Amino acid sequence: MTRKADLLPGTLDMLILKTLKRAPLHGYGIAFSIKTLSHDVLTVEEGSLYPALQRLLLQGWVKAEWKMTETNRRARYYRLTAAGRKQLSHELSQFDEIIAAITRVLQNA
Amino acid sequence: MTRKADLLPGTLDMLILKTLKRAPLHGYGIAFSIKTLSHDVLTVEEGSLYPALQRLLLQGWVKAEWKMTETNRRARYYRLTAAGRKQLSHELSQFDEIIAAITRVLQNA
DNA sequence: CTTTCACCAATAGAGTATCTATGGATAGAC
């Protein structure tokens, strides 16, 4: 009935961009990083991740490049562009604002 | 483009339930309360609110009753049921967990 | 007395984000 909620809708792009800010990474690595850092609370399904990466490419917020991984595999590395960096900071501050607002409602309601 | 984001998807039910926990209220009052408490950051559009209330009714988390307001108007008052109270506490703890997880990712990524 | 504003309800249709399910493919371990 209620949403399954592996993550909060609307936050995926932000999480991906933030992950890529540290270093360029391939899809699988992005998902793994988010899952690990969140202590397995946030699971990014591949069916969510790759469409999201396509969106980010279209927006020009990331660029992609085929490379070899350390384990000798072909992988598509995504890296943040300047526009992506700007977008990330925008999404971060907006997220903060919304969370603060929700917190106010939850405390006073 | 990016989502307009009057609020975070997935949080509306929780905000409504929490608002009704304080006291039964009609739709207009719920929207007004959320908007006011959030300092105008969160705006619940009527096209989001009423479908959400229908969902909550169907789930049995709220009950509705027609009454007169203090200003002598017909209004449909919604109040939290026992099941709704339980659902609310579930959603609250899940929300906390997800926010904590997102925060971890944002700080370490 | 009539006009306007704040109050109050609800639905249809569109758009967007995410999930489920699926289909490949390869490196290295055992």
Add this chain to the structure above:
DNA sequence: GTCTATCCATAGATACTCTATTGGTGAAAG
């Protein structure tokens, strides 16, 4: 040689929210 972990990606369904609209009433202002 088979299994597991690593890697990519799409199609279709589902769920949630927004835009836009319709419809109505009480009360205060003019």
